[in-house]
Amino acid sequence: MKFGVVLPGGTATQQLEQAVVAEESGWDGVFVWEAAYGVDAWTLLAAMAERTTRVMLGTMLTPLPWRRPWKVASQVATLDQLSAGRAILTVGLGAISTDLPLTGEVIDLPMRAEYLDEGIDLIRTLWDGGTKYHGRHYHYECDRTDLTEVGRPVQARIPIWVVGVWPRPKSMQRVLRCDGVVPQIEIAGREGSPDDVRDMRAWLADRGCVDLDVAIDGETPTGDPAAAAAHVRPWADAGATWWLETRWTMPHHSDERMLEIQDRLRSGPPAS
Numbered sequence: 001m002k003f004g005v006v007l008p009g010g011t012a013t014q015q016l017e018q019a020v021v022a023e024e025s026g027w028d029g030v031f032v033w034e035a036a037y038g039v040d041a042w043t044l045l046a047a048m049a050e051r052t053t054r055v056m057l058g059t060m061l062t063p064l065p066w067r068r069p070w071k072v073a074s075q076v077a078t079l080d081q082l083s084a085g086r087a088i089l090t091v092g093l094g095a096i097s098t099d100l101p102l103t104g105e106v107i108d109l110p111m112r113a114e115y116l117d118e119g120i121d122l123i124r125t126l127w128d129g130g131t132k133y134h135g136r137h138y139h140y141e142c143d144r145t146d147l148t149e150v151g152r153p154v155q156a157r158i159p160i161w162v163v164g165v166w167p168r169p170k171s172m173q174r175v176l177r178c179d180g181v182v183p184q185i186e187i188a189g190r191e192g193s194p195d196d197v198r199d200m201r202a203w204l205a206d207r208g209c210v211d212l213d214v215a216i217d218g219e220t221p222t223g224d225p226a227a228a229a230a231h232v233r234p235w236a237d238a239g240a241t242w243w244l245e246t247r248w249t250m251p252h253h254s255d256e257r258m259l260e261i262q263d264r265l266r267s268g269p270p271a272s
Contacts, residue, residue, distance in 0.1 A: 063094025
């Protein structure tokens with residue numbers, strides 16, 4: 001299992017320094033959240049790429065239906081070049097209640113799902129060197145092969161992780177086209193468990209998808225390595241490949257929250 005941290009917020013300078021601490025403290029990945037307005041995720045990640053050498057870098061997450069896919073493809077490819085192949089793109093439908101101000105964006109769920117599917121396909125087409133894409137919602141044509149050449153990622157395949165609602169079939173079908181899943185487990189009357197991850201992995205394996213990353217997010221205690229490792233171990237045993245340490249409680253940028261995440265980073269990942 002690998003261990004990443006989703007930075008809760010703060011200024012660009014604060015988050016940049018937190019990324020440096022994360023790498024120094026043994027974490028495997030640093031992820032930032034992408035809001036409609038605030039600290040720009042991709043500028044921040046590019047700065048992190050220049051200050052770090054090892055950690056994977058990405059968003060958690062990019063609300064792709066509210067972004068131009070060709071622009072996102074350019075941003076991620078640029079990050080991949082600057083980081084020497086350490087970019088990850090995590091995408092989802094976007095959370096209307098917390099992520100979207102009144103901007104006139106599409107909020108219809110089925111329509112957002114269509115935009116998400118086409119956006120994933122268009123981004124992959126561009127990274128693979130393609131110059132044309134035609135879907136129901138997105139159309140892209142560009143004969144400038146020089147732009148395609150200089151915009152190629154370092155990684156042969158930049159990982160695309162997607163939020164997948166288990167056990168919803170349509171959502172899971174989308175997962176089959178990606179490289180990783182951030183499970184949103186919907187079982188009536190209870191929270192998701194490692195057994196649900198086992199069931200999901202079995203469903204994926206039955207469809208030939210065995211190498212997919214599974215990223216579980218949550219909180220582990222600071223200053224108690226044994227308890228932190230014990231909390232994560234059942235998820236690893238169930239087939240999760242990443243643990244993402246989070247601190248989502250508002251306000252994200254308070255002095256208390258900045259000290260809390262700094263202390264947790266310095267305590268190191270919840271490895272056995």
